[in-house]
Amino acid sequence: MINIDELKFDKNGLIPAVVIDTLSKKVLTVAYMNRESLEITLKKGLTCFYSRSRQELWLKGETSGNYQHVVSITADCDMDALLVEVQKDGPACHLGTDSCFNNTLYESDTIPSFSMDGLYDLLKGRKKDLPEGSYTTYLFQKGIDKMLKKIGEESTEVIIAAKADDKAETVYEVADLAYHLMVMMVEMGISVDDVRKELASRHVIDHKVKQEKMTGND
Numbered sequence: 001m002i003n004i005d006e007l008k009f010d011k012n013g014l015i016p017a018v019v020i021d022t023l024s025k026k027v028l029t030v031a032y033m034n035r036e037s038l039e040i041t042l043k044k045g046l047t048c049f050y051s052r053s054r055q056e057l058w059l060k061g062e063t064s065g066n067y068q069h070v071v072s073i074t075a076d077c078d079m080d081a082l083l084v085e086v087q088k089d090g091p092a093c094h095l096g097t098d099s100c101f102n103n104t105l106y107e108s109d110t111i112p113s114f115s116m117d118g119l120y121d122l123l124k125g126r127k128k129d130l131p132e133g134s135y136t137t138y139l140f141q142k143g144i145d146k147m148l149k150k151i152g153e154e155s156t157e158v159i160i161a162a163k164a165d166d167k168a169e170t171v172y173e174v175a176d177l178a179y180h181l182m183v184m185m186v187e188m189g190i191s192v193d194d195v196r197k198e199l200a201s202r203h204v205i206d207h208k209v210k211q212e213k214m215t216g217n218d
Helices: 035-044 116-129 135-142 144-163 167-188 192-217
Strands: 014-021 027-034 048-051 056-059 068-075 082-088
Touching: 027 035, 027 048, 027 082, 035 048, 035 056, 035 068, 116 135, 116 167, 116 192, 135 144, 135 167, 144 167, 167 192
Parallel strands: 014 082
Antiparallel strands: 014 027, 048 056, 068 082
16 A cells, blocks of 8 residues: 555646546546545545646535545556546536546547447447347347347357367357347346446455454454
């Protein structure tokens, strides 16, 4: 653990803070902190920034209710920038969007960008638009029973591939299973964040159990 005195604030007494969602790892915003706002952040466990335009401190969420609960703060190798992981109560951007980064400047034609969130949004779009000839459209039109049948079939394929110790085939079948699970999630209104939060809660419980066992051994 480092000390706040080791950080390098710029000539204006500021240090940039890149804020990311602890669950999705999505960049939410880039803001600035001075020593006072950082101390408030550490004390309250809520992000507090320094507004360069208003020349004042601002506790994120104090007006909107969209607080950002700090999970961790990490300094970079030069000690002049911070990475702040948060659990957010609402949109990070003042425009009401999940992230401040929504305006695409460039996308590679050869290097694909993929995320589970992106796939989920794509599937939501398929359910809304139902493009003709799409397999996903077919699943949404057939409904939950067809989705569950496919999940059962793909689960069996995963088991067969894993039992055969075929890593490549297992990866292929796991991907098929994940896709059909996400189609079902869209159908049922279950978000990727819902699953992340459930897994995160289990991690916390597991961590506490581990600590209790270690204490018991003492």
